[in-house]
Amino acid sequence: MSKGLPKRSEDYSLWYNELVKRADLAENSPVRGCMVIKPYGYSIWEKMQAQLDKMFKETGHSNAYFPLFIPKSYLSKEASHVEGFAKECAVVTHYRLKNSEDGKSVVVDPEAKLEEELIVRPTSETVIWSTYKNWIQSYRDLPLLVNQWANVVRWEMRTRLFLRTAEFLWQEGHTAHATKAEAMEETVKMMQVYAEFAEKYMALPVVRGVKSENERFAGAEDTYCIEAMMQDGKALQAGTSHFLGQNFAKAFDVKFATKEGGLEYVWGTSWGVSTRLMGALIMAHSDDNGLVLPPKLAPIQVVIIPIHKGDVELDRISEKAHEIMGKLREKGISVHFDHRDTHKPGWKFAEYELKGVPLRIAMGPRDLENNTVELARRDTLTKESVALGEVDIATYIADLLDEIQTSIYNKALNFREEMTTEANTWEEFQELLETKGGFISAHWDGTSETEEKIKELSKATIRCIPIDQKAEDGKCILSGNPSNGRVLFARAY
Known part of the structure; x- marks a missing residue:
């Protein structure tokens, strides 16, 4: 392993940036302000995505996909919305390149100018509400509960991996309702879904609240949010849910025939969380040794590391390790057996500590003789020897992972209360x-x-x-x- 991380207490920003890179989560890309999310980082995002997607579907939402490009005229239809995003928009003006005169490069073909410029979506309200005009005619079409998983672009000048990048991944829900009360209920419900996800899965305590008018989403009448406290004493907005009123329905003329035979504008909401949650996860829990991941979001919940001399000992340890792995997998626990001979056990211990694996099992020849294993917790950095003959190891580890999840949450909650x-x-x-x-x-x-x-x-x-x-x-x-x-x-x- 390379030298240790910078200390949080000395340079929190440097600690964060180094941890993101050394734990193989992400790195800066050749495109300024954009990031490459590496496989280990993306696997954490996938676990977040899968759980949130399940929660969205359990609350009646379906996934769809809308275009990346938005006609510039669409953004002009809702005045406060365009004003809120105008300074962050990336604009497509041409549709073709051609070889330069000297043949050594490519240039934009001036003859290929678009009749109307296209905006690379900073958010999708406008393109989605223009679509909803065709989807909604009657009260029978409501409520319309749609989510999309996508990327967006907001042209940030000062960027930081996961927290603020020019392009990032997110989900955005967009719903239409027959009444104001239904839309308000949806807005609050989705804020609570985000809060439940943050607290139950990210082990991140959050404050549920409403934004002030100055901090409200551009084009919304009310913005609900969840706010979290990071270890450096700064807050981080972890999710938002917006009551749009009839603003976008009026801008795009989205009306529905009521039961009574009248014609009314629908009421809207939008809500979203992004890869910024990765930043929150890192900054709320991690320490000077590396990541601390809540078991429910850890790609690897348990790692088994053999301590051996020679292939004979490794074969004997491997047999026992595979027996334990089978029992853990039956309980849905993700486990990895690292029997690489390219690195010594101490190096592996440090690597999995850096990557935040919640529980480490070490097994050597003496453990086989005594029918024991050594369990090391990432959250407390404590170790214990467990006699395999005295416990059901799979149940013991499942309970221990639950205890680690709760412990990480309680530590963050105590910190927030102190702060x-x-x-x-x-x-x-x-x-x-x-x-x-x-x-x-x-x-x-x-x-x-x-x-x-x-x-x-x-x-x-x-x-x-x-x-x-x-x-x-x-x-x-x-x-x-x-x-x-x-x-x-x-x-x-």
């Missing part, structure tokens, strides 16, 4: 931001002007108005004007 502090004055607020960070629960007067001023002065934003916000009379930390409840501020990714 959530109340501030009652501007001075307290500023001091907390500079010395501690984390979520700061404080009063705000509800105006966009004050929110912008706080952001300008402190670089902290309102992460959300918690959905369980308690009514509490107070004074805004900056303006001193009345406030009826606290909101969560933080510096964020």
